[in-house]
Amino acid sequence: NAGVTQTPKFQVLKTGQSMTLQCAQDMNHEYMSWYRQDPGMGLRLIHYSVGAGITDQGEVPNGYNVSRSTTEDFPLRLLSAAPSQTSVYFCASSSRSREKLFFGSGTQLSVL
Amino acid sequence: AQSVTQLGSHVSVSEGALVLLRCNYSSSVPPYLFWYVQYPNQGLQLLLKYTTGATLVKGINGFEAEFKKSETSFHLTKPSAHMSDAAEYFCAVTKQGAQKLVFGQGTRLTINP
Numbered sequence: 001n002a003g004v005t006q007t008p009k010f011q012v013l014k015t016g017q018s019m020t021l022q023c024a025q026d027m028n029h030e031y032m033s034w035y036r037q038d039p040g041m042g043l044r045l046i047h048y049s050v051g052a053g054i055t056d057q058g059e060v061p062n063g064y065n066v067s068r069s070t071t072e073d074f075p076l077r078l079l080s081a082a083p084s085q086t087s088v089y090f091c092a093s094s095s096r097s098r099e100k101l102f103f104g105s106g107t108q109l110s111v112l
Numbered sequence: 113a114q115s116v117t118q119l120g121s122h123v124s125v126s127e128g129a130l131v132l133l134r135c136n137y138s139s140s141v142p143p144y145l146f147w148y149v150q151y152p153n154q155g156l157q158l159l160l161k162y163t164t165g166a167t168l169v170k171g172i173n174g175f176e177a178e179f180k181k182s183e184t185s186f187h188l189t190k191p192s193a194h195m196s197d198a199a200e201y202f203c204a205v206t207k208q209g210a211q212k213l214v215f216g217q218g219t220r221l222t223i224n225p
Contacts, residue, residue, distance in 0.1 A: 004155070031211075035215075040121060040217055042118075042218050043202065043215040044215075045212055045213070048211060048212065050211060056211065090155055090156070092155075098206065098213070099163060100158050100161070101148075101158070101213060103155030103156045103157065104155050105155045106153075106154075
């Protein structure tokens with residue numbers, strides 16, 4: 001099992017550009033989520049999904065879109081990148097019990 | 113709403129010394145509590161969790177934590193620090209059936225030789 005796979009590992013964007021961060025899991029998990037990690041602020045939930053076709057907003061959803069067309073994939077789209085979106089992004093998944101989150105290795109994004 | 117406060121953004125201990133990382137939570141319902149560890153340039157991995165039952169829970173790498181309802185605390189301890197314990201540690205809270213896990217700000221643990 002690969003677990004949770006995120007791509008790319010690093011990305012540099014210019015202000016206003018759009019891009020998609022990819023996330024895939026091979027554990028047949030219902031629940032998937034995106035977090036951003038900023039120094040001194042811990043991890044903050046951006047969006048999450050409890051199953052294919054179902055998504056909802058987290059704590060900091062503005063500027064980001066998600067979709068969940070399959071159980072395996074949960075891409076995160078930045079519509080028009082801003083410097084405030086410079087961060088490390090983590091995708092995580094879990095089974096229905098939610099008792100353990102499995103994290104990807106992260107994407108380091110810089111917006112200039 | 114649930115919340116977590118980790119006391120101390122940076123803790124430094126000597127190799128072989130006791131490790132104590134503090135976590136206090138706020139929850140109006142019985143909480144589920146977690147400690148995650150993040151090694152440099154990696155994602156987070158679960159260290160231990162409390163859901164129900166025994167209030168002293170043991171995790172990987174010799175760590176343990178005790179749920180104290182009266183103190184709304186879930187402090188993480190290890191009797192003897194090892195150099196490999198250097199990492200960032202996150203406390204998190206949720207509740208049964210909830211969709212969201214709320215993380216604390218993190219505590220960076222440094223081990224001095």
